[in-house]
Amino acid sequence: xxxxxxxxxxxxxxxxxxxxxxxxxxxxxxxxxxxxxxxxxxxxxxxxxxxxxxxxxxxxxxxxxxxxxxxxxxxxxxxxxxxxxxxxxxxxxxxxxxxxxxxxxxxxxxxxxxxxxxxxxxxxxxxxxxxxxxxxxxxxxxxxxxxxxxxxxxxxxxxxxxxxxxxxxxxxxxxxxxxxxxxxxxxxxxxxxxxxxxxxxxxxxxxxxxxxxxxxxxxxxxxxxxxxxxxxxxxxxxxxxxxxxxxxxxxxxxxxxxxxxxxxxxxxxxxxxxxxxxxxxxxxxxxxxxxxxxxxxxxxxxxxxxxxxxxxxxxxxxxxxxxxxxxxxxxxxxxxxxxxxxxxxxxxxxxxxxxxxxxxxxxxxxxxxxxxxxxxxxxxxxxxxxxxxxxxxxxxxxxxxxxxxxxxxxxxxxxxx
Amino acid sequence: xxxxxxxxxxxxxxxxxxxxxxxxxxxxxxxxxxxxxxxxxxxxxxxxxxxxxxxxxxxxxxxxxxxxxxxxxxxxxxxxxxxxxxxxxxxxxxxx
Ligand SMILES: Cc1cc2nc3c(=O)[nH]c(=O)nc-3n(C[C@H](O)[C@H](O)[C@H](O)COP(=O)(O)OP(=O)(O)OC[C@H]3O[C@@H](n4cnc5c(N)ncnc54)[C@H](O)[C@@H]3O)c2cc1C
Ligand SMILES: [Zn+2]
Numbered sequence: 187x188x189x190x191x192x193x194x195x196x197x198x199x200x201x202x203x204x205x206x207x208x209x210x211x212x213x214x215x216x217x218x219x220x221x222x223x224x225x226x227x228x229x230x231x232x233x234x235x236x237x238x239x240x241x242x243x244x245x246x247x248x249x250x251x252x253x254x255x256x257x258x259x260x261x262x263x264x265x266x267x268x269x270x271x272x273x274x275x276x277x278x279x280x281x282x283x284x285x286x287x288x289x290x291x292x293x294x295x296x297x298x299x300x301x302x303x304x305x306x307x308x309x310x311x312x313x314x315x316x317x318x319x320x321x322x323x324x325x326x327x328x329x330x331x332x333x334x335x336x337x338x339x340x341x342x343x344x345x346x347x348x349x350x351x352x353x354x355x356x357x358x359x360x361x362x363x364x365x366x367x368x369x370x371x372x373x374x375x376x377x378x379x380x381x382x383x384x385x386x387x388x389x390x391x392x393x394x395x396x397x398x399x400x401x402x403x404x405x406x407x408x409x410x411x412x413x414x415x416x417x418x419x420x421x422x423x424x425x426x427x428x429x430x431x432x433x434x435x436x437x438x439x440x441x442x443x444x445x446x447x448x449x450x451x452x453x454x455x456x457x458x459x460x461x462x463x464x465x466x467x468x469x470x471x472x473x474x475x476x477x478x479x480x481x482x483x484x485x486x487x488x489x490x491x492x493x494x495x496x497x498x499x500x501x502x503x504x505x506x507x508x509x510x511x512x513x514x515x516x517x518x519x520x521x522x523x524x525x526x527x528x529x530x531x532x533x534x535x536x537x538x539x540x541x542x543x544x545x546x547x548x549x550x551x552x553x554x555x556x557x558x559x560x561x562x563x564x565x566x567x568x569x570x571x572x573x574x575x576x577x578x579x580x581x582x583x584x585x586x587x588x589x590x591x592x593x594x595x596x597x598x599x600x601x602x603x
Numbered sequence: 604x605x606x607x608x609x610x611x612x613x614x615x616x617x618x619x620x621x622x623x624x625x626x627x628x629x630x631x632x633x634x635x636x637x638x639x640x641x642x643x644x645x646x647x648x649x650x651x652x653x654x655x656x657x658x659x660x661x662x663x664x665x666x667x668x669x670x671x672x673x674x675x676x677x678x679x680x681x682x683x684x685x686x687x688x689x690x691x692x693x694x695x696x697x698x699x
Contacts, residue, residue: 427654429650429651429652429653429654430654438645438649438650439649439652440644440648440649440650441650441652442650442652443652443677487622487623488605488623488659488675488680489652489657489659489677490677490680491654491677491678492677492678492679492680494680496604496605496618497604498604498618498619531647531648587644587647587648587649588640588641588643588644589640590640
C-alpha cells in the first residue's frame, strides 16, 4: 500500500496522476479462509481490518453481494454520538468515538470525522426530563453531554427557530460536543484499503446463498454465487439481511427489517454549523462538506426489503424541518433514498456468539449503527478471534432475549436513534 | 404510500388510515406463566422477518377500527390478499 500524503499529491501532480494505485485488490476467492465475513459494509470491513491488525488473522475474506459500502453504510446520514443512557451502550458507542478521533491517521485515509457537535432538541416536558436524565447518566460514565437553554441552543445553531409559538417549541437541548459526522463512503473505503493491504480478500458481487455445517454443528463454509468457500469461522454482518442469512444456518433472530429514508438538498454555502436531531418530530439534519443539507427521516411502519419507503414519511420530516428552520422552506431537495435497517426489540445491537459453533453475528444496529462502526468492528474482531466477547460487547449477546437482560434503549429514548 | 384493502370496509384505502401491527398468526400461550424461557423468547421476541411473503396484522385505525391480516411480498411491497382476523392463513400458489 502506497502511503497517502501531501508529498504523494505533489509527486502525482508532476506526473499527471498516473501513479495512483487501486485502493484494494479484487482477488478471486481462495478455496479456504480462517474467517469469512458476510457483508462489506463499514462494520464488516472494520471487523476484517481489526482481525488483521490486532489479532494477526489475515487469511480473511469479506464477501459482499453488491459493491462494498452500498448498503446502509452508504445510505446513512452519518450522525456520530455516544450519549446513550445505559452503561453498556455508553461503553460501546464511546469506544467508537474514541476510535473515530484517530481513525484518519490510523487508516491513512481521510474519513472526514468532524466533531461539530450534535444537539438534540427537547420539545415537551417528557423530552426535558429524559434528556436531563441522560446527561446525568452520561456524566457518571464519563461521556460529555450538556444541557442548553433555548437561547443557548440558538446561539449554537443560529438557523434554529425558538419562537414560543412554534408548532414544536424548543424547550431546551442536549449537546454532545464530541458528536458530529464523518464521510460514510470514506469509512468503507478506508477500512477496505487498510484491510486489503494486510492481506484481507474483499470479494464483491458475490452473494452468500447458504451456510454449510458439519454433522456435529460447526460451520464448514459458505455457498456463494461464485462457488463454495470453506471457512473455519463465519461472521455475519449483513444489517437488514441478517434474518435471511441466519436462517441459512438454522438460527432464528429477534430482528425485523424496516425501510429508513434520507434525502439531500441542493448544495448551498455553509449555513448549518452542527448536527440537530429531534426525535420527537423525527427530523435529523446537518450540512455536508459539499454543501447539501443531509436530512434523515423516520422508518416506515411495515417490514420490507424494498429499499424504498413511503412519500408521506419524507413529507412528515420536511414539515418539521421547515417549522424548526424557516430559512429552509424554499430549498429544493435533490435526491431521496431508502435503506433497510434491522431492528431489535430493545433497539440495542447484537454482537455475539451464536448457538452454532464458529458462527458469530453482528447486527441489530437498526437506525443508528454508523456511529459505532470502528468500535463495533474492533470488539467483534476480538469476539471472533478469541471465541469470547470483549468486555465492551459482553452485554450485547444474542441470548439476552432469553435471559431477559435487555439493554432497553428503546424504552429509554422511545424513538429511533 | 401503500394502498390497502380493508376486508371489513371492502375498499382500497391509503396506508395512512391503517396501523401496522406486527407478524400475524402468533398465538399467545395460554399457560404463559409455565412455559420455559426458550418458549417465551420464541413467542415474544423471535420473528420470521421473511424476504418474500409475510403474513402480518393491520388495523384500520382511521376507519372501522378493526384488526385484520394481510399477505404481502416484502420485496415488492405488493399485497397478495387481506383477510379477516380469525380466518386461517390463505393458501397462496407458488406463482403468487
Ligand atoms: C437512511 C438511513 C440513515 C441512517 N442514519 C444514521 C445516522 O445518522 N447515524 C448512525 O449512526 N446510523 C445511521 N443509520 C444506520 C447505519 O447506516 C447502519 O446501522 C450501519 O451503516 C450498518 O452498517 P453495516 O456495515 O452493519 O451494514 P451495511 O452497510 O448495510 O452492510 C451490510 C452488507 O451486507 C451485504 N449483504 C447482505 N446480504 C448478503 C449476502 N447474502 N451475501 C453477501 N453480502 C450480503 C449488503 O449488500 C451490505 O453491503 C442510518 C441508516 C439509514 C438507512
Ligand atoms: Zn375498515
